[in-house]
Amino acid sequence: MQAKAVFSWLDAALARCFGPQLNPMNYLGAMTIFFFWIVLVSGIWLFIFFHTSVQGAYESVEYLTHQQWYIGGVMRSLHRYASDAAVVTVLLHIVREWSLGHHRGKRWFSWITGTPVLWIVIPLGITGYWLVWDKLALYVAITSSELIDWLPIFTGSMARNFLTAAELSDRFFTLMAFLHLIGLPLVLVFAIWLHVFRISRPRINPPRAVMAGTLIAMLALSLIRPALSQGQADPATVPQELGLDWYYLLFYPLVQAWGPAGVWALLIGLSLLLFLAPWLPPKSARKKVDRPVVVVDLDNCNGCQRCAEDCPYSAVMMQPRTDGSRYEQEAIVDADLCVSCGICVGSCPTATPFRQASALVPGIDLPDLSALMLREQIEQQSARLQASPQGSQRVIVFGCDGSAELKQLDDPQTAVIGLRCMAHLPPSFIDFIISRNHADGIFLAGCSNGGCEYRLGTDWTSQRVARERDPRLRERTDRAKLAMGWEQPWSSHTSPARGLAAFRQQLIISSPVSVRTEALQKKFWLQRLPLRAIAYGLFMVVAALFSAWPAFSLLEPEQAMVSLSISHTGQRIEECRKFTQEELNELPPNMRRPSDCPREKQPIRVELSANGEVLYAQTIQPAGIWSDGSATIYARFQLPAGEQNLTIGMNDSGGGADSAGDFDYYSEQRVQLQPEQHLVISFDAASSAFTFN
């Protein structure tokens, strides 16, 4: 409920700025795709100059940012800010659809296929930050590896690769570049296709004015506050503070605080919640989406296909005739896709209220709000309105079925009739009301703030009235007697009551609606221009602000980091033993070998202390199903800068370690740790000695 209230407020505020037709809240999905286009174009430019190597990566990005600031730098900033903006619009899109209940019922598929886009976009951003190979990239590399290492996929530790410069290879950059440039983008394109393929006419592009406004704001931001690197990656240091892009790296600080298991639990829990959202309580929310679907009446269907063309959810299809009539095709409804919006009824040529000799049964109709019921309601309300005071302007308001706000408009000169969607009303009904004098004016309220509950309802209605789409409203019908809430600036930013009052005023003046609307829209456009500029600016500020702020503290002040990184194979549990001749004779000829060497290795035990305080003391089992692999240790500790007496011991022969003398390998090192220093302790098997780098 809270989310809904916040969104209604935001929606109304933006509708006030942009007018109902350009309200960006109605184009969040399309805006996300627009940002992906910006990311793609800027990404191609960056790739041309990018070197996929440890040395070259950072330098090439620096070259782009500083030497080529006027294009490369701008492209880099656009790449970053458009990526951030895409996360903002994806999140807004998810919360908005959820708050409007669009994730439930027949629309579950779009939800289930839409929310995972977030889980593809985030790794895309993470791999992007990785490629820059600055200090943030190193942090991202190590933390991502820690997360991945926790999964029981790989043995060993990926994080160990990023602890010293010597470990890192250019191959790794090739892998990252593949993921960022080809692998993940392909998955993303597939996911977006999956998200929209079931609905008809998905809105892929936002209106041009919105694209232009966003792009200008983003360009301005790129010049004012260009995206920068945070110093070349240096495994020998750990920065005390880093600017994190919170849109992509929100969970990363938690890896340090909770450990990888906690973060995975959170991510999996969140994903499950999103995945199951369409079927979660409350029950009342489910009622609305369980309405009866439209039914086809073959006696009134000639297979003209208009219903199939207008259905926003591809729920109506055509198939060969099944009733033996001489028509070739008939409409058929997929009940799993039909959301009972009634838009198909509005498109059916037989849904005309002028039919009086035969029953008003259209080729396709809603069982619980049929065309006949609509005509009856109009006739009843018309009779009521006839009693309205002399000289008053009788108006029939068509609004959303069950809208309490619209019901309040009901008075002696106003009748409110509920529809599922504005496009549920066939244009011939408008003609019927005006030409048969059932009212002096018709007010099609539409959904609030220019949105359409059923995607295309307002578009189709506008086009039918403008005679650009079938069925067309009759040319002779006086458009001055008709108002469409989503097309009128005065009704978008005021309450329906004020919109209705303005319309009634217009009916009295009786000026051509198009002239008035055009003048109003021009005035509105100019008046709201500064507000729109502010809205675009604010959006970009929000997108950019959290791309590096607030800074995240990796280390307390005056602290250094010590990493323990060991991969070592323990000694054999049993020594090799030569087979006796008798034993050899018993073995099948193909399995005869000189000696029997059991593969199992001893676990290794490592203890690390600093100034006598134990930091780490654990026994690690060898990897592999035969327990014959290496045991891997990866751990990090923060230590105060200054002198530290580090002692480390390791046992790989299965023995205990009650004192220093019991270790198979032992080392003591007095080190002078500098603030932000990163010291890596490893074990070199060739020299059987610990190294402190």
Next chain:
Amino acid sequence: MNLVQWKSSFSLGIPSVDLEHREMIGLIKEAYQRLEGREEPAAIEAMLGEIHAGIAAHFALEERLMRESGYGEYSAHKDDHERLLDQIMGLMDDYANDPQAGREQLQLGLSDWFSVHFASFDARLHGVLIHPAATAD
């Protein structure tokens, strides 16, 4: 009287369209006869409503077939459909407003209303659908 009569040569070879053409001609004829028989205005209005619904559905189907076959004169044909739909609505309005004065006007209007379209636009469509090669260019 200029009421159009069904002839087998009108057939477009598409059973559904032929069926509807035949029905339309039948409906118009019936309406005309009812007007001559001076039936109740309400019954005439109801009859006109049926013609309107029937013709609207028929045009919708014919338009679909024209689009599917890539008919070159679709746009002009479609415009004429819209004109006819508006025209019958006008006839219906006039009759509803004043059945006495509207009766003769309606009789006159109905006789020309569909027949002219049928003889010109539908005949051309017929030519294309029956002999596509002959009118390909």
